[in-house]
Amino acid sequence: MGHETHVHIVPYRVFVRVWLLLLVLTGILVATSTLWHEALSVWAMLIVTPLKAGLVLFYFMHLNYEKPYLRALVFLTLGVLTLFIGILFFDILDR
Amino acid sequence: MSYLTEGRRKGIRSWILSTDHKRIGVLYLVSMVSLFFIAVLIGVLMRIEQLTIETPMFEPQTYNAFFTVHGVIMIFMFVLPGLPAVFGNFFLPIMIGAKDVSFPRLNLLSWYFFIAGTGLVVASLFTGAGPPDTGWTFYAPFSLTSGTNVSLGVFGAFVLGFSSILTGLNFITTIHRLRAPGMKWHRMPLFAWSLYGTAWIQVLATPIIGITLLLVIAERLFGIGVFDPAKGGDPLLYQHLFWIYSHPAVYIMILPAMGAITEIIPTFARKTIFGYKAIAYSSLAIAFLGSLVWGHHMFTSGMSEKANLVFSLLTFIVAVPSAIKVFNWTATLYKGSIEVRPPMLYALTFVFLFAIGGLTGLMQGALAVNVQLHDTYFIVGHFHYVMFGGTGMGFFAALLYWFPKMFGKTYNEKIAVFAWVPIFIGFNMLYFAMLVLGYMGMPRRYFTHLPQYRTGHIIASIGGFILAVGLVMFFANLVVALKRGRKAEQNPWGGVTLEWKIPTPPPLENFSIIPRIDDRPYRFNPEGS
Known part of the structure; x- marks a missing residue:
């Protein structure tokens, strides 16, 4: 069989570090929602949540070790979804 | 040996x-053409209704069901799967030099989803x-309150979506x-390019309609209040979500057709x-761009003025790549050695x-004209x-182009041309009359009409009957060819x-040896003779 044997062995410590970072980011989110003004928690959510999702995609789902074009395709998909939602605001903000 | 005779099962x-x-691909072809004729029959019944308004043949509620079912079958079961499901499945692997698609079992599962969705709708x-x-x-809020069997029909459309994705x-x-x-991107046939663009829309846009349709069902069953204004919901949100999918879906329908035309024109212009x-x-x-213009279906819905302007602008922009294709086809014909055989005629x-469809679309992209024409026969x-x-x-x-390759039989070219006459005449009588009727103010989806629209409706109905005769001739010719056609x-x-470059009909795995591609496609005289 001529299939590719292109496997990345990621050390456990990488996963542990990413997991700890995710916990810290979650802690930040919880803190901003309870400690400060509620508007801040929305901004924290908008900034921190994509960061967390990115960490999961890149390390736990191995996107970091894929070819650039596959990475591009994932972000193209997310970009289109963001664009759809963004255009909706031309209506919703001014109605 | 061909794919029609080889195989483990009988x-x-x-x-x-x-x-x-x-x-x-052939399974899709047979299922879709059968459904197409059911929808054509319903279309004919609607035209009969418009001829008999003094003593209506059908109840108004029956007419409502007719246009709903006609639309659902034609859109979701014929033009949407249309060319990708039949010719994409059959020819994409062959055109790029592969033995099959990447996931053959998933491919069969897609057909089962198609049949299951169809079964649910029926x-x-x-x-x-x-x-x-x-x-x-399925516009909200009416679809949320209608006493008819909306939930099951909507669920059928949801399942059909899986097939598409x-x-x-x-x-x-x-x-x-x-x-x-050796087949680099720029050596790939243009039908494959069109399928590639289409596939991205299928993958990215279809889940949105899937979720939207599920929300309609949830709203009907549990009254969750996402779209129902009585519960604080937003019916315009339904329209947005519906058209975020359904406008790009128009390009799912048209892009592969454009791809097929791009294959046919160079062949017959040599x-x-x-x-x-x-x-x-x-x-x-x-x-x-086609994914960003959905709001032009909603200009009269009460959407914000700013959104109207943005969507109108985007709509005009999407005309540019469509026109590029039309100009390129025309330029391909220029000084070609044109042979008008049936595939080329069609x-x-x-x-x-x-071109008429596209230009009348541009007319509606203009906001002021749209207000006048919205929900009239012009749109239809x-x-x-x-x-x-x-x-x-x-x-x-x-179908005419690839039929001999698919089935190894030739059809009667004279009859194919002969069928074109009623198809072309009937088509234009039916739909051009609709454009005029709409411009005069005839609203769509009414089971009856006022006297000033009478002449237009008579012309449209007669055109519809002529068109139906042409369609029967067209397909009868192919069915006869399957049974009695000469070997292609x-x-x-x-x-x-x-x-x-492979035998007719193709063998089971297309190529005994995968070819090596050293040149771009559409080289008709590589020696420059």
Whole structure:
């Protein structure tokens, strides 16, 4: 069989570090929602949540070790979804 | 030996359990053409209703069910799966030099989803409180309150969506991973490019309609109040979500038809395609820009003025890549050695009718005109020019072009041309009359009409009957050819893409040796003679 044997062995410590970072980011989110003004928690959510999702995609789902074009395709998909939602605001903000 | 005779199984099981992309393509063809004729019949019944308004043949509620079912079948079960499911499945792997699609079992599963969705929609007609009466758009809040069998019909459409997504996924992977050695992106036939653009829309946009339809069901069953204004919901949100999918869906329908036309025109002009890269990238541009113009279905809905302006502008922009294709086809014909055989005749008809459909679409992109024409017969005329004159005619042209290769039989070319006459005349009588009626103010979806629209309706109805006769002639010719047609040659039209370089009908795995591609496609006289 001529299939590719292109496997990345990621050390456990990488996963542990990413997991700890995710916990810290979650802690930040919880803190901003309870400690400060509620508007801040929305901004924290908008900034921190994509960061967390990115960490999961890149390390736990191995996107970091894929070819650039596959990475591009994932972000193209997310970009289109963001664009759809963004255009909706031309209506919703001014109605 | 061909794919029609080889295989482990015999009889019906050799078809419904086959993972061969060609057999699956034929399965789609048979299912879709059968459904197409059911919807044509319903269309004819609607035209009879408009002829008999003094003593109506059908109840108004029956008429509501007619246009809903006609729309659902034609859109979700014919033009949407249309060319990708039949010709994409059959020819994409062959054209890129592969033995099958990337996921053959998933491919068969897609067909089962298609049949299951169809079954659910058909079941919705005969069970519960009668067929859905909402129109194919299932607009809220009416679809939330209608006493008819909307939930089951909507669920059927949801299941059909899975078929579309999985087919799209399969095609993207196939094009990325299974191109023959040497077939770089710019050596790929343009039909494959159009399928690539289409597949991305299928994968990205279809889940949105899936969730939206589920929300309609949840709202009907549990009253969750997302779309129902009485519960604080937003019915315009439904329209947004519906059209975020359903406008790009128009490009799912038309792009592969454009791809097929791009194959046919160079073959019958004996000339390489003009503007290969422009056509390839315009497919992607159409797929992308076409995904951003959904709001032009909502200009009169109460959407904000700013949104109206933005969507109007975007709508005009999407006309540019569409026009690029039309200009490139025309330029390909210029100084070509044109031979108008049946596939070419239907392909040229596509260009003519699609141009009318496209230009009437641009008219509605203008906000002021749209307010006048919204929800009139003008819209009905326009989208039939695009979907039937465009996708439908593209489907017929593709069928005539690839039929000998698919089944190894030749059809009667004279009858194919003869059938074109009633199709072309009937089509234009029916739909051009609708454009005029709409301009005069005839609203769509009414079971009856005022006296001033009488003449237009008579012309449209007679045109509809002529068209139906032409369609029967067209398909009868092909059915007869299947039974009694002469054996087809390997390359009856002198095509130069890979499908014409393998035996007719193709063998089970297409190629005994995967070819090596050293040149761009559409080279009709590589010696420069």
